[in-house]
Amino acid sequence: MLLAAPIAAYGHSEIIFPKIFSPAELPNTGFAVLNPDPIEASISFFLISAGGTSLGSSPPPTFQIPPGGQLTKLGTDLFPNVSTGGWVYAVIDTEGSQAFWLNYDDGITFLDGAEA
DSSP states (O other), X not given: OOOOOOOOOXXXXXXXXXXXXXXXXXXXXXXXXXXXXXXXXXXXXXXXXTTSOBOSOSSOOEEEEOTTOEEEEEHHHHOTTOOSOEEEEEXXXXXXXXXXXXXXXXXXXXXEEEEO
């Protein structure tokens, strides 16, 4: 006799924003994450020092992204009270997500960014 039961498979993705962000840059740095999946995604953000130490709050800031939706946050929304710079690492509980960051100055005379 063969029994069949539905199995739910869940994946996750790790997102690395490849730049060391100083505390002065965080107010002018935007992070965007897209969720192309047909299910809601949960994403947690971490600020990691160059030496590998977690600098952000515990528990880390966690947000929900609707199916087919997006999330945009400034660096100060994610890490409001940090005094040391670091790179941003995120874990999302779906696969196939896309992300990028955009950094600018107050006069918008400087603009930088990249895909995560």
